Amino acid sequence: MRGFSHLPVFVGVAWLFSGVQCDVSCKGTDGHPGEAGAPGRNGWPGVKGDKGDAGTLTDGPGGSDVLLRIKGEKGSRGEQGDLGPKGYQGDLGSPGLPGKPGLPGPDGKRVVRGQQSDQDGDQSAFSVIRNITTYPSFSQTVKGWVEVVNIPGHFKTSTGEFICNISGVYYFNFHSVAKVSVCLAIVSNTLENKLVFCDYSKGGEQVLSGGVVLQLTAGDKVWLESHRDLQGANVNADTQSKQIIFNGFLIFTAQ
Numbered sequence: 001m002r003g004f005s006h007l008p009v010f011v012g013v014a015w016l017f018s019g020v021q022c023d024v025s026c027k028g029t030d031g032h033p034g035e036a037g038a039p040g041r042n043g044w045p046g047v048k049g050d051k052g053d054a055g056t057l058t059d060g061p062g063g064s065d066v067l068l069r070i071k072g073e074k075g076s077r078g079e080q081g082d083l084g085p086k087g088y089q090g091d092l093g094s095p096g097l098p099g100k101p102g103l104p105g106p107d108g109k110r111v112v113r114g115q116q117s118d119q120d121g122d123q124s125a126f127s128v129i130r131n132i133t134t135y136p137s138f139s140q141t142v143k144g145w146v147e148v149v150n151i152p153g154h155f156k157t158s159t160g161e162f163i164c165n166i167s168g169v170y171y172f173n174f175h176s177v178a179k180v181s182v183c184l185a186i187v188s189n190t191l192e193n194k195l196v197f198c199d200y201s202k203g204g205e206q207v208l209s210g211g212v213v214l215q216l217t218a219g220d221k222v223w224l225e226s227h228r229d230l231q232g233a234n235v236n237a238d239t240q241s242k243q244i245i246f247n248g249f250l251i252f253t254a255q
């Protein structure tokens with residue numbers, strides 16, 4: 001580069017020497033060297049060099065790929081960030097499992113069945129008459145009854161027994177009219193003793209009555225029995241008219 005910029009100077013000097021005509025005897029003194037020229041301009045920037053070789057690990061287990069694989073130590077935990085904004089409301093979940101059964105409730109109040117108006121089963125009443133002249137046999141159930149009322153039929157005329165079908169409290173009574181001494185007993189499997197009622201006739205017509213309130217459960221029985229007490233031996237043979245009426249009815253149901 002530098003030689004190129006000096007070229008016009010050498011050309012000028014060559015023209016100067018070639019244009020002078022001189023003898024062999026011609027002698028002159030040497031000329032003074034010319035002054036140094038001004039420095040040339042800066043050259044163009046060089047082209048970019050080639051990429052250098054990859055560096056190597058000087059004090060480690062392997063090459064650069066190892067460097068990439070070696071993990072650094074875990075940093076310390078950062079401070080907790082601020083609470084984020086509240087999210088959107090989620091979808092409704094599926095229904096849960098059924099809960100356990102609750103504790104049993106308190107005992108119910110007793111309902112008196114008799115207060116229910118149209119229940120046929122709550123009715124029980126009878127009135128039966130014995131209108132035969134033969135004296136009722138001692139120690140036997142009085143029979144020979146004719147029904148006046150028997151609703152719904154708990155009195156059995158065939159056996160002379162009332163058979164309770166609705167547990168409850170009942171009233172039973174009887175009246176007899178006779179001209180001989182009569183003893184009648186109200187008897188029930190629920191009674192320890194027979195309830196004996198006696199009347200001793202002195203010849204005229206006598207009325208005998210007896211009654212009792214009993215608490216019965218279904219299946220209990222009530223009947224009348226002829227009872228021997230102080231009657232004379234002749235009463236069995238008496239054929240005078242005698243009437244017995246036997247009544248019973250449910251006052252109210254009870255278990």
Ligand SMILES: *[C@@H]1O[C@H](CO)[C@@H](O)[C@H](O)[C@H]1NC(C)=O
Nearest residue numbers: 129130131132133146241243
């Ligand atoms: C009882 O029988 C007599 C005759 O045997 C009769 O006159 C009377 O009316 C009868 N009484 C009843 C309540 O059935």
Ligand SMILES: *[C@@H]1O[C@H](CO)[C@@H](O)[C@H](O)[C@H]1NC(C)=O
Nearest residue numbers: 163164165166217218219220
């Ligand atoms: C009560 O009456 C019903 C219906 O007639 C009958 O089935 C049942 O055996 C009776 N119970 C008693 C104890 O008589």
